[in-house]
Amino acid sequence: xxxxxxxxxxxxxxxxxxxxxxxxxxxxxxxxxxxxxxxxxxxxxxxxxxxxxxxxxxxxxxxxxxxxxxxxxxxxxxxxxxxxxxxxxxxxxxxxxxxxxxxxxxxxx
Amino acid sequence: xxxxxxxxxxxxxxxxxxxxxxxxxxxxxxxxxxxxxxxxxxxxxxxxxxxxxxxxxxxxxxxxxxxxxxxxxxxxxxxxxxxxxxxxxxxxxxxxxxxxxxxxxxxxxxxxxxx
Numbered sequence: 001x002x003x004x005x006x007x008x009x010x011x012x013x014x015x016x017x018x019x020x021x022x023x024x025x026x027x028x029x030x031x032x033x034x035x036x037x038x039x040x041x042x043x044x045x046x047x048x049x050x051x052x053x054x055x056x057x058x059x060x061x062x063x064x065x066x067x068x069x070x071x072x073x074x075x076x077x078x079x080x081x082x083x084x085x086x087x088x089x090x091x092x093x094x095x096x097x098x099x100x101x102x103x104x105x106x107x108x109x
Numbered sequence: 110x111x112x113x114x115x116x117x118x119x120x121x122x123x124x125x126x127x128x129x130x131x132x133x134x135x136x137x138x139x140x141x142x143x144x145x146x147x148x149x150x151x152x153x154x155x156x157x158x159x160x161x162x163x164x165x166x167x168x169x170x171x172x173x174x175x176x177x178x179x180x181x182x183x184x185x186x187x188x189x190x191x192x193x194x195x196x197x198x199x200x201x202x203x204x205x206x207x208x209x210x211x212x213x214x215x216x217x218x219x220x221x222x223x224x
Contacts, residue, residue, distance in 0.1 A: 033213075035213075042113075042215035042218060043199070043213075044215070045213070045214075050210065087151050089151075095206060095211065096142070096154055096165050096206075097154075099144075101150050102150070102151045
């Protein structure tokens with residue numbers, strides 16, 4: 001089975017940097033996804049990591065350490081529109097992603 | 110916009126009733142996955158269909174069933190509704206299952222309330 005853990009809620013200030021952590025335990029590993037979900041909307045894909053290291057994509061970066069079962073999503077230059085839930089999802093042996101409960105990020109002025 | 114459409118957007122049912130939710134996948138995608146998302150939780154995998162065959166199933170009872178049609182659209186059926194079935198039901202399409210970086214394209218979901 002799979003177990004995914006991420007903080008329930010985080011708050012940050014506009015313009016700042018925030019790091020959202022995700023730890024996981026899985027039998028078989030075929031990658032880790034991050035999705036963003038605004039309230040009342042569908043999740044949308046942000047990033048995918050399958051090898052150790054940092055993947056940078058604009059203001060968003062995602063890091064993976066397979067040996068530690070650990071990932072983080074780094075958001076720079078926070079904007080109010082970044083207030084959303086951030087979902088960590090692990091693809092195991094079946095290639096079907098299992099989602100964590102999500103981290104609700106609140107960005108305030 | 111992902112190109113994945115779901116209907117209806119909202120639905121109210123009573124305990125014991127049956128419900129059918131519908132999903133049209135993104136053009137060119139032949140894999141559909143259904144997820145249940147309770148308030149404040151992450152999406153929980155229900156099942157996946159690939160080329161009209163069930164390709165995987167999560168920990169949901171048999172009263173949750175599905176279909177995929179030749180045009181790759183899909184239905185989720187839930188019989189004997191229970192109060193705990195109240196949730197957002199998300200449909201996600203993807204190109205081919207079993208690929209490492211196969212990202213999901215989600216619809217906006219159907220909000221089901223069971224009274």
